[in-house]
Amino acid sequence: MSDVKEITPINLMLFGIIGGLVGIYLSPYFPTAGALGAICAVIWSAEAVRRVAKYGLGTGVPSIGQIAMGMGIIAAMFGLAMVKSMPLAGPILALITASIIGFIIGWFAQHVIKMKIPVMIRCMTEIAAAGALIIIGFSASVAGNYDFVGSLIPKVFDNGVILAVFWVGAVAMLHPFNACLGPDEKQKRLLYLAGSTGAITMALMGIAAVMTLGASGSITLLLGIVLWLIFYKKFWDEVYNDAAAVVGTGLIPKTEA
Amino acid sequence: MTAIVIGAFIAAVIYGIFATTSYAGRVASQSRFKQPLYMDIMRYTTPSIIGHNFIVCFCLVAIAYIQYAILGYPFSIPFLALIWGISVGAIGSSVGDVHYGGEREFQNREFGCGLNTALSGRIVRRAESGLRNSIDNVWFCAKFGGPATGIGLGLTVFFSSWPTTIWGYTWKAMVVGVIILAVMTIMNRLVEIQVKNAYGPYKEDKEEKEAVSVAHTH
Amino acid sequence: MVFLDPTTIIDILLIGLSGTLICLAVHFIPVGGAPAAMAQATGIGTGTVELAAGSGLVGLITSSYMYAYEPSASVALVMAAGAMGSAIMLASTMLAGGFIYAYGVAVPFASAQVKKDPITGERQDIYVSKGTQGQGIPTICFVSGVVGAALGGAGGGLIYFVLMGYYSPLITTHAAAVAGVFTMGVFYVNSVIPSYGVGGTIEGVHDPKFKRVVPKDVFTSAVVSMLCGIVAILIAGGMTA
Numbered sequence: 225m226s227d228v229k230e231i232t233p234i235n236l237m238l239f240g241i242i243g244g245l246v247g248i249y250l251s252p253y254f255p256t257a258g259a260l261g262a263i264c265a266v267i268w269s270a271e272a273v274r275r276v277a278k279y280g281l282g283t284g285v286p287s288i289g290q291i292a293m294g295m296g297i298i299a300a301m302f303g304l305a306m307v308k309s310m311p312l313a314g315p316i317l318a319l320i321t322a323s324i325i326g327f328i329i330g331w332f333a334q335h336v337i338k339m340k341i342p343v344m345i346r347c348m349t350e351i352a353a354a355g356a357l358i359i360i361g362f363s364a365s366v367a368g369n370y371d372f373v374g375s376l377i378p379k380v381f382d383n384g385v386i387l388a389v390f391w392v393g394a395v396a397m398l399h400p401f402n403a404c405l406g407p408d409e410k411q412k413r414l415l416y417l418a419g420s421t422g423a424i425t426m427a428l429m430g431i432a433a434v435m436t437l438g439a440s441g442s443i444t445l446l447l448g449i450v451l452w453l454i455f456y457k458k459f460w461d462e463v464y465n466d467a468a469a470v471v472g473t474g475l476i477p478k479t480e481a
Numbered sequence: 482m483t484a485i486v487i488g489a490f491i492a493a494v495i496y497g498i499f500a501t502t503s504y505a506g507r508v509a510s511q512s513r514f515k516q517p518l519y520m521d522i523m524r525y526t527t528p529s530i531i532g533h534n535f536i537v538c539f540c541l542v543a544i545a546y547i548q549y550a551i552l553g554y555p556f557s558i559p560f561l562a563l564i565w566g567i568s569v570g571a572i573g574s575s576v577g578d579v580h581y582g583g584e585r586e587f588q589n590r591e592f593g594c595g596l597n598t599a600l601s602g603r604i605v606r607r608a609e610s611g612l613r614n615s616i617d618n619v620w621f622c623a624k625f626g627g628p629a630t631g632i633g634l635g636l637t638v639f640f641s642s643w644p645t646t647i648w649g650y651t652w653k654a655m656v657v658g659v660i661i662l663a664v665m666t667i668m669n670r671l672v673e674i675q676v677k678n679a680y681g682p683y684k685e686d687k688e689e690k691e692a693v694s695v696a697h698t699h
Numbered sequence: 700m701v702f703l704d705p706t707t708i709i710d711i712l713l714i715g716l717s718g719t720l721i722c723l724a725v726h727f728i729p730v731g732g733a734p735a736a737m738a739q740a741t742g743i744g745t746g747t748v749e750l751a752a753g754s755g756l757v758g759l760i761t762s763s764y765m766y767a768y769e770p771s772a773s774v775a776l777v778m779a780a781g782a783m784g785s786a787i788m789l790a791s792t793m794l795a796g797g798f799i800y801a802y803g804v805a806v807p808f809a810s811a812q813v814k815k816d817p818i819t820g821e822r823q824d825i826y827v828s829k830g831t832q833g834q835g836i837p838t839i840c841f842v843s844g845v846v847g848a849a850l851g852g853a854g855g856g857l858i859y860f861v862l863m864g865y866y867s868p869l870i871t872t873h874a875a876a877v878a879g880v881f882t883m884g885v886f887y888v889n890s891v892i893p894s895y896g897v898g899g900t901i902e903g904v905h906d907p908k909f910k911r912v913v914p915k916d917v918f919t920s921a922v923v924s925m926l927c928g929i930v931a932i933l934i935a936g937g938m939t940a
Contacts (some may be wrong), residue, residue: 281895284732284746284748286746286748286749287746287747287748287891287894287895288891290748290752290887290891291887291888291891291892293884293887294883294884294885294886294887294888294891295884295888297880297881297883297884298881298884298885298888298927298930298931299930301877301880301881301930301934302930302933302934305933305934306933306934306936321930325923325926328922328923328926329888329892329919329923332892332919332922332923333892333895333919336915336918336919337892337895337896337912337915337916337919338915339895373870377870377873377876377877378873381873381876381877381880382557382872382873382876383557383559384556384557384558384559384560384563384876385559386876386880387559387560387563387880388559390563390880390883391563395499399499399502399503400506402503403499403502403503403505403506403507404506404507404509404510405506405507405510406507406509406510406511407510407511407513408509408510408511408512408513409510410510413506413509413510417502417506420502421499421502424495424498428491428495431491456498456502459502459505459506460505462509463505463506463508463509463518466509466510466512467505467508467509467512467517467518468508468512468513468514468515468516468517468518469515469517469518470517470518470520471517471518471519471520548760552764553767553768554760554763554764554767555763555764555766555767555875555879556760556763556875556876556879557876560876560879560880561760564756564757564759564760567749567752567753567756568753568754568756568757568788570749570753571745571749571750571752571753571754571792572753572791572792572795574736574744574745574746574749575736575743575744575745575749575750575792575796576792576795576796576799577799625799625803626799626803629795629796629798629799629803630795632791632795632798633791633792633794633795633796634791636787636791636794636795637757637787637788637791637792640787640791641757641760641761641783641784641787641788642761642764644783645761645764645765645780650765650768650769650772650776650780651776652776652779654780654783655776655779655780655783658783658786658787659783661787661790662786662787662790662845665790665791665793665794666790666838666841666842666845668794669793669794669797669836669838669841670819670838670841672797672798672801672808673797673801673807673808673835673837673838675801676800676801676805676806676807676808676835677807677808677809677821677826679807680805680806680807680826681807682822682825682826
């Protein structure tokens with residue numbers, strides 16, 4: 225399928241985990257970093273969704289984004305709530321919990337439900353972990369830090385921003401592969417699109433952050449819009465490159481009939 | 482109220498962006514079939530997608546606002562709006578979409594029966610006059626599927642809160658809910674009988690006479 | 700954070716049970732996916748996850764409303780409120796979908812999986828048009844869907860009820876949001892797992908697939924939901940400031 229060189233999954237995984245965690249840990253000092261970290265995780269998860277959804281899930285690509293966020297949110301709440309004495313361990317604990325839940329669901333999907341997808345377990349684990357990082361990252365950029373009881377509950381859960389994180393995050397994760405599905409799907413285009421969807425989510429979080437954090441939220445908003453423009457432009461460049469032809473209007477070429 | 486309008490507008494624009502990328506992405510991913518990427522579809526449909534999405538978002542947020550501020554539901558507005566959004570997505574894709582897929586989306590199908598799997602993908606490109614394109618197909622769909630989706634969502638929103646509003650939070654309200662469900666089941670049954678008589682059985686069967694008499698006794 | 704406390708164990712089991720109810724619900728709802736949308740298969744023409752989540756979350760709204768206004772409401776009443784909300788959502792959807800199938804697409808309702816409708820006793824196979832797997836939503840599918848949605852809504856109401864019992868003493872006013880979000884997470888996990896199990900389409904209780912896939916899906920869901928239950932109760936431990 226792919227004769228062009230692709231970024232290996234392991235590199236993207238490292239990019240997602242390290243980028244995500246660094247972003248989240250910087251968020252108390254600079255809230256925008258949380259959203260940037262989450263974008264790294266979005267790019268990673270889009271690649272993971274791509275690998276597993278290529279096999280055909282039988283229920284459409286969106287289902288995997290939804291289960292990812294379902295697992296991610298449970299793990300994120302658990303990880304952040306559990307570590308009162310050592311708040312620094314929260315995101316890592318959430319990551320580990322998400323991986324465990326993802327591994328268990330992947331194992332069951334593979335061996336009990338018998339889905340016969342060789343990469344199922346690994347991808348489910350990756351997707352769940354990325355889901356947790358996306359949720360924590362975007363929430364932290366809105367709340368200003370990742371303290372669960374102190375700031376996340378009043379600033380993110382209570383006013384319902386978490387739902388936007390949940391759903392727009394899920395769309396950011398599943399949309400790239402859903403949109404690029406096809407026999408000539410290319411990783412590069414997909415990753416640019418993932419960056420673009422992640423940046424849209426970041427801009428939305430920026431709007432929410434303006435309300436919760438004031439001026440520092442506007443940085444998230446502006447940076448999100450700028451990043452989105454960059455990634456969107458890159459995506460269109462790839463489309464112009466890859467599409468058979470780009471025309472204003474006209475008939476379908478005769479060769480197809 | 483201004484906030485609802487602004488929020489709905491932002492959501493609609495973002496939806497429009499997703500719509501452009503999914504069209505471009507899919508076409509680019511199928512370049513081996515040599516189908517060109519039509520920019521006029523992008524220019525023609527994206528504004529109307531944004532417009533329709535604005536209406537949907539505005540109405541859903543308005544429902545959520547009424548439920549939160551006036552009826553006093555415990556969840557916040559985004560939560561309620563999200564749930565109604567998921568519901569309307571489910572209803573829309575199961576009600577409004579059906580005609581789109583089954584009737585005319587380029588498929589060669591006889592009236593009064595399901596789409597034969599063997600004919601699936603047999604594309605109809607020429608219409609009564611000129612080329613048949615997706616805009617013609619959507620026309621009837623929007624005229625019939627849209628209102629039917631609205632009926633579905635309206636029934637849901639209305640009947641899911643009506644019994645408890647009238648009869649309070651008691652078992653009596655639950656019984657009323659069960660009665661509503663029974664009425665809906667009977668309506669579906671009436672539609673089923675009417676449609677079966679209208680389009681008739683497809684296969685001649687030895688037992689057919691007996692089966693018909695069984696159906697009549699019920 | 701006492702694990703061996705009997706109430707805690709019962710609550711974990713209750714969350715496991717509600718996840719299992721949601722999983723079971725997905726099997727009852729007649730979903731045909733894309734083939735149904737093209738009038739090639741029986742059922743509602745959309746994805747299992749969307750329908751299960753859509754109906755179940757409407758049930759969550761009604762049950763949370765019940766919980767908020769009748770704090771003394773018994774768990775059965777909260778579950779019944781959820782069941783009613785979900786079932787009404789799915790019934791309206793199926794009714795409106797039925798109108799489209801009947802008067803827009805113009806297909807007779809028929810199931811290809813059974814010869815006679817178990818409820819009305821009407822012949823099905825002669826109404827299945829050539830080259831399809833049935834069309835529309837026959838009575839058995841309708842009833843099965845209503846029952847399924849009711850199970851899902853009851854499951855959602857039960858999780859919400861259990862979690863509110865844990866969270867509201869700790870974080871009084873924020874409890875609804877946290878419990879609601881957690882319920883939604885559990886909902887999505889438990890509606891996707893059985894969707895994978897049924898492979899995207901199922902007609903309802905009468906489908907032979909039902910018997911084949913229910914045991915393994917229910918087992919998976921029960922294990923995963925109990926894990927979620929343990930996590931939920933540990934979160935409550937983390938809230939005690």
